[in-house]
Amino acid sequence: MDYDLSRLGEREFEHLSQALVLAALGPGVEVFGDGPDGGREATFEGGVNLPHRDGRGRWNGFGVVQAKYLRRPGDTASGERWFAAQVKAELEKWLEPDSVRVKKGRVPDYLLMTTNVVLSPVAGGGGVDTVDRLIESYAKRLGLRDWAVWHYDKLCRLLDVHDGVRRTNAGQIVLGDVLSQIHDLLPVDPRRRESAASAAKALLEGQSDRDAACPYKGLAAFTEADASVFFGREQLAARVVGRLSRSHAEGRPLVVMGASGAGKSSLLAAGMLPALRQGQLDVAGSEAWPRALFTPTGDPLGALAAAVAAATRRSADGLAGQLRADPDRLAAWLGEDARTGDLESPPAGADRCLLVVDQFEEVFTQCTDSAARQAFIDAICAAAACDDGSAPAAAVVIGIRADFVAHLAAFPQLRAAMEAHPVLVGPMSSDELRSAVEQPAAAAGLTLELGLVDRLIDDLGPRAGRSAGAEASYEVGQLPLLSHALLVTCQRSAGTHLTLAAYQATGGIRRAVASTADDIVARLDKDHYDTARNLLLDLVQIGEGTDDTRRRMPLARLLASAPDPQRTQRVLTELAAPDARLVTIHEDRVEITHEALLRAWPTLREWIDSDRAGQLLRQRLDDDAHAWTEGNRNPVHLYQGNRLTLAAAHGVPQSLSVLVRRGV
Ligand SMILES: Nc1ncnc2c1ncn2[C@@H]1O[C@H](COP(=O)(O)OP(=O)(O)OP(=O)(O)O)[C@@H](O)[C@H]1O
Numbered sequence: 001m002d003y004d005l006s007r008l009g010e011r012e013f014e015h016l017s018q019a020l021v022l023a024a025l026g027p028g029v030e031v032f033g034d035g036p037d038g039g040r041e042a043t044f045e046g047g048v049n050l051p052h053r054d055g056r057g058r059w060n061g062f063g064v065v066q067a068k069y070l071r072r073p074g075d076t077a078s079g080e081r082w083f084a085a086q087v088k089a090e091l092e093k094w095l096e097p098d099s100v101r102v103k104k105g106r107v108p109d110y111l112l113m114t115t116n117v118v119l120s121p122v123a124g125g126g127g128v129d130t131v132d133r134l135i136e137s138y139a140k141r142l143g144l145r146d147w148a149v150w151h152y153d154k155l156c157r158l159l160d161v162h163d164g165v166r167r168t169n170a171g172q173i174v175l176g177d178v179l180s181q182i183h184d185l186l187p188v189d190p191r192r193r194e195s196a197a198s199a200a201k202a203l204l205e206g207q208s209d210r211d212a213a214c215p216y217k218g219l220a221a222f223t224e225a226d227a228s229v230f231f232g233r234e235q236l237a238a239r240v241v242g243r244l245s246r247s248h249a250e251g252r253p254l255v256v257m258g259a260s261g262a263g264k265s266s267l268l269a270a271g272m273l274p275a276l277r278q279g280q281l282d283v284a285g286s287e288a289w290p291r292a293l294f295t296p297t298g299d300p301l302g303a304l305a306a307a308v309a310a311a312t313r314r315s316a317d318g319l320a321g322q323l324r325a326d327p328d329r330l331a332a333w334l335g336e337d338a339r340t341g342d343l344e345s346p347p348a349g350a351d352r353c354l355l356v357v358d359q360f361e362e363v364f365t366q367c368t369d370s371a372a373r374q375a376f377i378d379a380i381c382a383a384a385a386c387d388d389g390s391a392p393a394a395a396v397v398i399g400i401r402a403d404f405v406a407h408l409a410a411f412p413q414l415r416a417a418m419e420a421h422p423v424l425v426g427p428m429s430s431d432e433l434r435s436a437v438e439q440p441a442a443a444a445g446l447t448l449e450l451g452l453v454d455r456l457i458d459d460l461g462p463r464a465g466r467s468a469g470a471e472a473s474y475e476v477g478q479l480p481l482l483s484h485a486l487l488v489t490c491q492r493s494a495g496t497h498l499t500l501a502a503y504q505a506t507g508g509i510r511r512a513v514a515s516t517a518d519d520i521v522a523r524l525d526k527d528h529y530d531t532a533r534n535l536l537l538d539l540v541q542i543g544e545g546t547d548d549t550r551r552r553m554p555l556a557r558l559l560a561s562a563p564d565p566q567r568t569q570r571v572l573t574e575l576a577a578p579d580a581r582l583v584t585i586h587e588d589r590v591e592i593t594h595e596a597l598l599r600a601w602p603t604l605r606e607w608i609d610s611d612r613a614g615q616l617l618r619q620r621l622d623d624d625a626h627a628w629t630e631g632n633r634n635p636v637h638l639y640q641g642n643r644l645t646l647a648a649a650h651g652v653p654q655s656l657s658v659l660v661r662r663g664v
């Protein structure tokens with residue numbers, strides 16, 4: 001089990017060390033009180049219960065125990081540096097003939113050091129070996145016969161064994177204990193994991209049947225595959241390509257920005273990519289460049305590496321780590337002999353590529369590692385750059401929500417890119433809107449009742465404008481609502497004729513989303529309703545001083561943590577159904593299809609607002625717990641004191657039962 005040693009405080013840590021030394025080494029140990037003792041927590045004389053590392057008998061002589069407590073252990077590397085400096089300082093003191101400790105006592109034969117810091121066991125460069133080499137370099141001069149370092153992992157193992165010591169340290173709360181208690185409250189059926197796996201399979205298989213005859217996308221963004229039904233953005237797509245051409249020539253990324261729901265993702269995927277494929281970028285061969293369109297996620301370097309590797313049909317092995325160490329690496333990697341370590345031969349022109357980073361705001365909202373964020377930005381800017389006069393390795397496009405654009409200013413290369421040739425995705429003109437409604441219908445062989453388009457445009461906003469050529473200025477965030485109303489109108493119209501009556505039955509642009517969502521949850525029985533509520537709340541990132549946003553969740557994590565995965569699967573199927581598309585299930589993740597749902601569905605708002613603080617705490621606990629299991633169990637993620645009490649008081653997310661099963 002892992003223990004939260006960081007909440008102990010220095011004094012308690014010393015006591016814990018003394019208790020463990022006593023328990024492990026035996027009665028020959030003499031512990032010191034809290035007074036000045038020359039930095040020693042305990043000494044022993046004679047034989048104790050600790051074997052020499054070379055296997056030749058047990059320690060037998062005069063030994064000193066010293067505890068080193070770091071109040072706020074950060075990452076492993078900084079903890080290791082701190083501990084090595086502490087050890088060095090101690091060893092130096094033993095070498096000073098005039099030091100108090102040498103005058104008061106004698107130089108020990110054995111040295112045992114304890115610390116709450118995590119030392120990496122990696123052979124050679126890890127903290128364990130580094131400290132070992134450090135002590136060894138003093139051993140001869142000091143006459144040390146042997147030494148030991150009990151760092152975080154070792155102390156945890158000793159605590160596991162010596163449960164008497166663990167129990168007497170009543171002030172010590174361990175995450176594992178808390179989770180074990182919660183585990184008792186959440187009966188875990190061993191068959192549930194299997195059930196979660198089969199639920200995920202059923203959901204993913206169900207996805208392939210989703211393709212309805214309707215050309216409208218509802219709340220979902222258009223993808224490149226939807227290009228044949230994507231209309232209304234032809235001019236803007238041409239502008240994007242023109243500006244990309246200039247940005248690329250100048251060695252900068254192109255920034256495409258716009259409000260939430262303005263249509264950026266759709267424009268980039270279904271407007272710009274097909275235009276580039278047709279060779280509209282005035283760079284020879286660009287129509288054949290491999291194209292990587294991705295979102296940064298919480299691990300932007302990993303996402304970048306995976307996307308370029310997939311686009312160039314190569315292995316991503318180690319690329320993310322290389323980029324972190326050397327953000328310039330991408331250009332060289334793309335130019336390397338593609339045959340080395342390749343999965344198969346790369347496509348032609350694979351020494352250059354197109355990088356489209358959509359939802360760039362995730363770099364600021366989801367990536368919490370500032371070094372990774374900087375390396376990612378450096379890597380894409382270096383790929384776009386042509387500093388030495390050579391052609392850039394990549395044409396880079398960034399799609400970002402306008403409310404996050406200010407964050408770019410902190411990065412000089414991105415600030416310059418934003419100032420150079422930005423593209424703003426605004427509202428469509430009334431002609432474009434008309435085209436966006438009429439043309440997909442025509443392409444899919446559908447007809448529209450006379451007056452339906454006018455009605456839609458009227459309902460979109462008072463200033464959307466009906467007359468030909470009018471500058472539309474509807475509120476851009478309404479576009480998802482229009483799109484959803486079109487989808488539902490299409491689903492509800494009998495045959496291939498879309499009628500006004502069917503549109504009216506949706507509740508109109510402003511109510512269609514809420515009415516679809518309310519209808520779905522109203523059909524559910526109590527258990528399924530509660531599941532839907534919890535599920536949707538899990539998919540909302542509660543904002544702290546910012547708007548609430550979508551929270552993308554791995555499908556496996558969502559299902560494995562659900563008390564009844566089959567029920568969760570049924571609810572997900574309803575929410576993601578072709579006539580709803582409130583939730584989207586991608587290959588391995590689930591998300592609310594568009595943030596517009598958060599604004600347009602009062603029931604969800606009520607659910608969120610009824611327990612914002614509790615929900616926020618549960619999410620943080622959930623995220624921290626996962627960071628803990630996936631991030632080498634760094635104690636910084638562990639809960640202590642008030643934070644722990646608060647979190648426990650607000651209940652614990654179901655997904656934590658996963659951790660309990662893993663034995664955290
Ligand atoms: N040309 C279009 N015609 C019809 N609907 C569109 C068009 N472009 C976008 N939409 C719809 O508008 C909504 C928002 O689109 P999209 O997701 O592309 O916007 P976004 O600006 O990327 O949003 P976000 O800020 O959340 O990333 C979706 O419902 C999409 O189907």
Ligand SMILES: [Mg+2]
Nearest residue numbers: 221264265359
């Ligand atoms: Mg988008």
